[in-house]
Amino acid sequence: MSGLVRVVREGAMAFVTLSHPGRLNAMSRAMWLALRAAFEALSAEEALRCIVVRGEGGAFCAGGDISEYPSFRFEERSLRAFHEDEVWAGLQAMLDCPVPIVAQIEGACMGAGIEIASCCDIRLAAGSAKFGAPIAKLGFPMAPREAELVQRAIGDVLARDMLLAAGVHGAQRLYDAGFLLQVLPDDAVAAAVLAHAARIVALAPAAARLNKATFLALNRCAASDLVPTAYRYADSPEHREGIDAFLAKRPAVF
Known part of the structure; x- marks a missing residue:
């Protein structure tokens, strides 16, 4: 075997x-x-x-x-x-x-x-x-x-x-x-x-994937190289849900 x-x-x-x-x-x-x-x-x-x-x-x-x-x-x-x-x-x-x-x-x-x-x-x-x-x-x-x-x-x-x-x-x-x-x-x-x-x-899955992408990219380039695309998640449902839930004092649902 x-x-x-x-x-x-x-x-x-x-x-x-x-x-x-x-x-x-x-x-x-x-x-x-x-x-x-x-x-x-x-x-x-x-x-x-x-x-x-x-x-x-x-x-x-x-x-x-x-x-x-x-x-x-x-x-x-x-x-x-x-x-x-x-x-x-x-x-x-x-x-x-x-x-x-x-x-x-x-x-x-x-x-x-x-x-x-x-x-x-x-x-x-x-x-x-x-x-x-x-x-x-x-x-x-x-x-x-x-x-x-x-x-x-x-x-x-x-x-x-x-x-x-x-x-x-x-x-x-x-x-x-x-x-x-x-x-x-x-x-x-x-x-x-x-x-x-x-x-x-239980946490935000898209955010986790974006963090992993950042870590991977940082092993290959400088942080400044990531800035042009780093904030495209701004209007994402996950981003809105996380902040809305915090302000409403309720658990976020991802």
């Missing part, structure tokens, strides 16, 4: 579960392709308001499926195709997703796992979760775009330690670095993620 990326819809929420039994949900090549397909499909769903990404069986993702590596890693063209056409394509589909993404991180979050988590908007973790990218022990570096993604998300100091010294860190250290929103008891993280996702679902 080469692993699965399972998608389940529940109302305005979707759950994307990484599943690779016996391998701590390590990402196989098939899983990278499935991750891309899942997020491209979810991105097209207008009614969707929040996506939760999680791993199966008490682990988030332990990295890549090393058992597959000898078949492609030792030739430059196939290695490049793997990272650029499979891994990065899956990560880019997550980054391009207009729907807020919440990560539920438990157990191992290593290598590919920390890359996937870095693509999520909000990350909550169990206290026992472990984070790292100890691929220096395997004799190869992180691909450039993947390294940039992780460095931006976790910060330069931790990124360098993970890649140069194979450092593995606990959830509290990642919280202190600003990577995690919350660190929770192991038996409380799933409920906390669900509550946070429900909170997002």
Whole structure:
């Protein structure tokens, strides 16, 4: 079995579960392709308001499926195709997703796992979760775009330690670095993620998508470049409802 990326819809929420039994949900090549397909499909769903990404069986993702590596890693063209056409394509589909993404991180979050988590908007973790990218022990570096993604998300100091010294860190250290929103008891993280996702679902969906578009654009250009189109939502029903409800002292209905 080469692993699965399972998608389940529940109302305005979707759950994307990484599943690779016996391998701590390590990402196989098939899983990278499935991750891309899942997020491209979810991105097209207008009614969707929040996506939760999680791993199966008490682990988030332990990295890549090393058992597959000898078949492609030792030739430059196939290695490049793997990272650029499979891994990065899956990560880019997550980054391009207009729907807020919440990560539920438990157990191992290593290598590919920390890359996937870095693509999520909000990350909550169990206290026992472990984070790292100890691929220096395997004799190869992180691909450039993947390294940039992780460095931006976790910060330069931790990124360098993970890649140069194979450092593995606990959830509290990642919280202190600003990577995690919350660190929770192991038996409380799933409920906390669900509550946070429900909170997002109850808020203005178009505003969330516009905020995500802004964040994505800011990674590519300066804020001033966004000004010409930034205020086109002025006459939108959602904008009017939010302000009207506040002034009327009633809950907004989005």
